[in-house]
Amino acid sequence: xxxxxxxxxxxxxxxxxxxxxxxxxxxxxxxxxxxxxxxxxxxxxxxxxxxxxxxxxxxxxxxxxxxxxxxxxxxxxxxxxxxxxxxxxxxxxxxxxxxxxxxxxxxxxxxxxxxxxxxxxxxxxxxxxxxxxxxxxxxxxxxxxxxxxxxxxxxxxxxxxxxxxxxxxxxxxxxxxxxxxxxxxxxxxxxxxxxxxxxxxxxxxxxxxxxxxxxxxxxxxxxxxxxxxxxxxxxxxxxxxxxxxxxxxxxxxxxxxxxxxxxxxxxxxxxxxxxxx
Numbered sequence: 048x049x050x051x052x053x054x055x056x057x058x059x060x061x062x063x064x065x066x067x068x069x070x071x072x073x074x075x076x077x078x079x080x081x082x083x084x085x086x087x088x089x090x091x092x093x094x095x096x097x098x099x100x101x102x103x104x105x106x107x108x109x110x111x112x113x114x115x116x117x118x119x120x121x122x123x124x125x126x127x128x129x130x131x132x133x134x135x136x137x138x139x140x141x142x143x144x145x146x147x148x149x150x151x152x153x154x155x156x157x158x159x160x161x162x163x164x165x166x167x168x169x170x171x172x173x174x175x176x177x178x179x180x181x182x183x184x185x186x187x188x189x190x191x192x193x194x195x196x197x198x199x200x201x202x203x204x205x206x207x208x209x210x211x212x213x214x215x216x217x218x219x220x221x222x223x224x225x226x227x228x229x230x231x232x233x234x235x236x237x238x239x240x241x242x243x244x245x246x247x248x249x250x251x252x253x254x255x256x257x258x259x260x261x262x263x264x265x266x267x268x269x270x271x272x273x274x275x276x277x278x279x280x281x282x283x284x285x286x287x288x289x290x291x292x293x294x295x296x297x298x299x300x301x302x303x304x305x306x307x308x309x310x311x312x313x314x315x316x317x318x319x320x321x322x323x324x
Contacts, residue, residue: 062152066160067167070134074168084172088122092176096184114242115186116268119176121241123199124261125232126172127206130165131158132213132228139222158214162207169203191268198264205260206232240265 074080092115099114138144147157173188180186189195213228239261240248248256256262 059156062150062156063160063163066152066157067164070160070164071167073137084126084168085175088126088172088176089179091122092118092179093183096180100184112186112190113269115180115184116188116191117241117265119173119180119188120198120202120264120268121236121239122176123169123173124202124206124239126169127165127203128209128213128232129206129228130168131161131207131210134161134164135214136217136225136228139217139225158211161210165207165210166203194267198268201260201264209235235259235261238262244269 095114095118135144138147148154177188180188191198209231213231216224216227238248238252238256238259240256241261245253245256245262245266
């Protein structure tokens with residue numbers, strides 16, 4: 048008798064591992080899906096990074112670290128939900144779901160396999176985004192410290208829960224409910240306060256947002272990113288103003304720039320301002 052049919056912890060582990068291997072075999076044969084894992088998160092990172100740099104250059108007081116950190120952590124929630132849901136939907140689209148459940152695989156083992164496969168794929172996506180954020184903007188996600196671990200854990204668990212809810216909707220209402228898989232996580236985005244503080248929401252909405260686990264994560268990050276940035280990574284770079292008739296030293300030049308070249312230009316501007324005309 049096949050060991051996959053037997054009961055016991057070892058047999059369950061084998062069946063869960065089979066779901067994970069099957070998911071990665073399907074991923075390897077589907078290049079557009081691999082591109083989707085990297086392209087959209089990268090596009091969002093570059094977009095918000097450029098927006099934050101534009102605001103910084105126009106003297107809008109905003110931390111690049113706060114925006115980029117929010118984008119990275121939002122992708123943890125978004126991809127965790129998406130990978131679990133789409134792992135199931137690919138079985139639906141390929142008409143493979145019946146074949147899966149005529150096997151000795153239980154529902155719990157199937158969901159566990161989808162969840163564990165999503166951990167690997169989300170980790171790979173966030174790793175690529177973190178390298179790009181550090182390369183393009185000098186932002187290091189690890190500067191937040193040990194608090195990053197529980198933050199990401201809460202977001203992953205919430206994403207898995209939303210993914211299971213989306214799967215349940217498809218099973219209950221049929222393929223016409225597939226739209227839930229695409230929009231469910233975005234229904235919670237306004238209440239999660241991803242890119243703004245929770246205090247800007249109206250009072251009744253704040254009460255609803257307090258029930259969303261992700262809102263507590265992003266509120267905690269709102270205080271952690273500036274603290275991390277003040278240690279040398281991710282804070283907006285100071286600029287020197289030489290416009291106008293006066294060349295007095297700009298207050299922004301009083302802070303040492305994290306970029307050597309720009310720091311040198313600040314000192315050079317300050318020396319020129321002390322020269323007699």
